[in-house]
Amino acid sequence: MSEKPKAVYLGENDIPRAWYNVLPDLPRPLDPPLHPVTKGPVGPDDLAPLFPMGLIQQEVSLERYIEIPEEVRDVYKIWRPTPLIRATRWERALQTPARIYYKYEGASPAGSHKPNTAVAQAYYNKVEGVRKLTTETGAGQWGSALAMGCRFFGLELQVFMVRSSYAQKPYRRVLMETWGAKVVPSPSDLTQAGRKILEDSPDTPGSLGIAISEAIEMALQADDVKYSLGSVLNHVLLHQTVIGLEAKRAFELIDDYPDMVIGCVGGGSNFGGIALPFVKEKLEGRDIRLIAVEPTSCPTLTRGRYEYDYGDIAGMTPLLLMYTLGHDFIPPASHAGGLRYHGDSPIISLLVREGIMEARAYNQLEVFEAAVDFARAEGFVPAPETAHAVKAAMEEALKCRESGEPRCILFNFSGHGYLDLAAYDEYLAGRLSDV
Ligand SMILES: *Cc1c(COP(=O)(O)O)cnc(C)c1O
Numbered sequence: 001m002s003e004k005p006k007a008v009y010l011g012e013n014d015i016p017r018a019w020y021n022v023l024p025d026l027p028r029p030l031d032p033p034l035h036p037v038t039k040g041p042v043g044p045d046d047l048a049p050l051f052p053m054g055l056i057q058q059e060v061s062l063e064r065y066i067e068i069p070e071e072v073r074d075v076y077k078i079w080r081p082t083p084l085i086r087a088t089r090w091e092r093a094l095q096t097p098a099r100i101y102y103k104y105e106g107a108s109p110a111g112s113h114k115p116n117t118a119v120a121q122a123y124y125n126k127v128e129g130v131r132k133l134t135t136e137t138g139a140g141q142w143g144s145a146l147a148m149g150c151r152f153f154g155l156e157l158q159v160f161m162v163r164s165s166y167a168q169k170p171y172r173r174v175l176m177e178t179w180g181a182k183v184v185p186s187p188s189d190l191t192q193a194g195r196k197i198l199e200d201s202p203d204t205p206g207s208l209g210i211a212i213s214e215a216i217e218m219a220l221q222a223d224d225v226k227y228s229l230g231s232v233l234n235h236v237l238l239h240q241t242v243i244g245l246e247a248k249r250a251f252e253l254i255d256d257y258p259d260m261v262i263g264c265v266g267g268g269s270n271f272g273g274i275a276l277p278f279v280k281e282k283l284e285g286r287d288i289r290l291i292a293v294e295p296t297s298c299p300t301l302t303r304g305r306y307e308y309d310y311g312d313i314a315g316m317t318p319l320l321l322m323y324t325l326g327h328d329f330i331p332p333a334s335h336a337g338g339l340r341y342h343g344d345s346p347i348i349s350l351l352v353r354e355g356i357m358e359a360r361a362y363n364q365l366e367v368f369e370a371a372v373d374f375a376r377a378e379g380f381v382p383a384p385e386t387a388h389a390v391k392a393a394m395e396e397a398l399k400c401r402e403s404g405e406p407r408c409i410l411f412n413f414s415g416h417g418y419l420d421l422a423a424y425d426e427y428l429a430g431r432l433s434d435v
Contacts, residue, residue: 122153
C-alpha cells in the first residue's frame with residue numbers, strides 16, 4: 001500500500017454543497033428535549049428566544065442533506081477542503097503495518113474544527129436580523145471561532161470565558177478581541193447567575209455549565225440578542241459533517257477506506273463531524289468501527305448515566321437525553337486536556353447506547369505521551385483535546401503491529417496545539433500527573 005499518496009488536497013469544488021443530517025438514518029428517533037420547568041417536550045417556539053428559526057429547523061429536520069448557503073461556503077473556501085494526510089513517518093516510527101490518516105482541521109484560522117459551525121451559526125443569525133450573540137468558552141477555542149464568524153457577518157459577540165482559563169490562557173482571549181469580541185471571566189457580575197455564584201463561592205474556578213447559564217441569561221434579555229452553542233446540539237454536528245464528507249471524497253480518490261474512524265469527544269461535534277457520514281454505511285452492514293475518545297477525568301460516555309439532564313449548572317437549558325456526569329460536575333483543576341463538558345451530544349449518546357459507536361477513556365499522561373510521539377514524527381503539535389484521538393490511533397496501530405493486520409485508521413486532527421503549549425510545558429517538565 002506504500003503507493004498511496006502522503007496527502008490528499010481536494011479542490012474548492014470538493015467542498016460539500018450540503019451537510020449530511022444523520023437524524024433520518026438513526027436506528028431509533030431521538031427523544032425530544034424537555035422544557036426546564038414544565039418538563040414537557042420543547043417545541044420550536046420555546047427555543048425561539050435563544051436561536052434563530054433556521055437553526056431550530058435544522059435541529060429537528062429529517063432531510064438527509066441540507067444545502068450549505070453560498071455565503072457560508074464562500075467563507076469555508078478560506079481553509080477548506082482541509083487536507084487528509086497520511087502519517088507515514090509515524091507509521092514507520094511505530095513499526096505498524098497500519099495505514100494512519102488524519103484530517104487536519106488545524107488548518108482553519110482559529111486552529112480547530114469549530115469555525116465550521118461558528119460561521120454557519122453567525123450566518124443564520126444574521127439573515128434573521130440578530131444584532132448580537134452571547135456564548136461561553138472554556139479554553140477559548142469556541143469563543144475565538146465564533147468571534148471570527150461574527151466578525152465576518154457583522155454581529156457583536158459577548159463571550160463568557162471560564163475563569164480559570166481566562167487567568168491561565170490569555171492568548172485566545174487576545175484572539176477573540178482581535179476579531180472584535182467582548183470577553184469577561186465567568187462567573188461575572190454581568191448576570192444574576194454569575195453574581196449569585198460569586199457570592200456563594202468567590203474562589204470558584206468557573207465551569208462551562210456556569211458560563212452557559214450566564215450567556216443564556218443575557219441572550220434572554222433582548223429580542224435581537226441570541227445565544228450560540230459550539231457543540232452538543234444536532235445542528236452543530238450537522239455543520240461539522242463537512243469533515244467526514246470531505247474525508248470520504250478523499251478516500252475515494254486514493255481508493256482506500258477506513259476500518260475505523262476515531263475522534264476525541266468533549267460535546268461530540270468534531271467526532272460527530274468526521275464519523276456521522278460513515279454511520280449509514282455501517283448500519284447497512286459495512287465493517288467499520290467508530291471510536292469516541294474522552295479523558296478519564298471527565299468520563300461522560302464511559303462512566304456517565306444515560307438520562308435527561310440540563311446543559312448548564314443553573315438548570316436554564318432544556319433537558320437533553322444524553323450520557324451525563326450531572327450538570328453540577330466540575331472536572332479537577334489539574335486536568336490539562338480539555339474535553340471537560342459534563343454531558344454529550346444526544347446523537348452521539350444514542351449511537352453509543354445502541355452499540356453503533358464505541359467509547360473509551362485515557363489518562364492525561366498517556367495522552368500527552370502519544371501527542372509528543374506524533375509530533376516528533378509528523379511535526380504538527382496536536383491540541384490536548386486532539387491528543388486523545390492521537391492516543392487511540394496509536395493504540396490501534398500498535399495492535400496492528402501485534403496482529404500483523406494492515407488496517408486503515410482515520411482520526412480527526414480536531415485542532416493544533418500552538419496556543420496550548422503551556423500544557424506541553426507542564427508535561428515535558430514532569431509537572432503533570434494522572435488525575
Ligand atoms: C472544542 C474542541 C474539541 C472538543 O469539542 P467537540 O465538540 O467534542 O468536538 C476537540 N478538539 C478541539 C481542538 C477543540 O477545539
